[in-house]
Amino acid sequence: MRPVPNLLLVCALLSACTGSSGDWRADAIASAETRMRGLINDPAATFSHVDLTGDSATGQTCGVIRTKVGIFTKEARFIVYIDGAGPYVEPGLGQSMSQADFDWAWKNDCVNEGHKG
Numbered sequence: 864m865r866p867v868p869n870l871l872l873v874c875a876l877l878s879a880c881t882g883s884s885g886d887w888r889a890d891a892i893a894s895a896e897t898r899m900r901g902l903i904n905d906p907a908a909t910f911s912h913v914d915l916t917g918d919s920a921t922g923q924t925c926g927v928i929r930t931k932v933g934i935f936t937k938e939a940r941f942i943v944y945i946d947g948a949g950p951y952v953e954p955g956l957g958q959s960m961s962q963a964d965f966d967w968a969w970k971n972d973c974v975n976e977g978h979k980g
Contacts, residue, residue, distance in 0.1 A: 887919050891919075891922065891945055892913055892915055894943075895913075895926075895943035898943055898949070899928050899950050899952065902950050902952060902957055902959075903952065903956060905930045905931075908928050908929060909929045910926050910927065910929070911927045911929065912926050912927045914926060914977075914978045916972070916973055916977045916978050917972075917976050919945065920945065920946070921946060922944075922945045922976075923942050923943060923944045923945060923972050923973065924941075924942070924943045925940070925941070925942050925969070925972070925978045925980065926941060927939070927941070928941050928952065928956065930956065937955065937956050938956075939952050939956035939957070940952070940965070941953070942965075942969065942972060942973060951965060951968065953969075
């Protein structure tokens with residue numbers, strides 16, 4: 864029964880070739896943070912209260928992004944959808960949608976889906 868080790872080797876090689884760490888949640892959060900840094904044009908931006916809600920097909924990363932603007936530090940909530948929609952940040956740090964629309968999306972897609980931040 865030698866085929867099992869060969870099968871394990873093939874699986875390991877396929878996993879290595881995909882470039883994924885295997886943890887889709889961590890990958891989705893890292894991708895969302897990268898997209899948010901690009902949106903606000905600040906590679907040094909930091910994040911807090913980040914949580915991934917939903918699943919690997921229809922989920923979203925929600926949290927707070929913090930950036931320096933001159934001598935001031937600004938914070939804003941953000942949403943990045945796994946399906947490619949967004950990134951969205953509440954007005955004040957960027958203008959991706961109205962405050963009312965952002966608040967609705969935050970409540971329905973983050974809080975109601977289990978965001979703990």
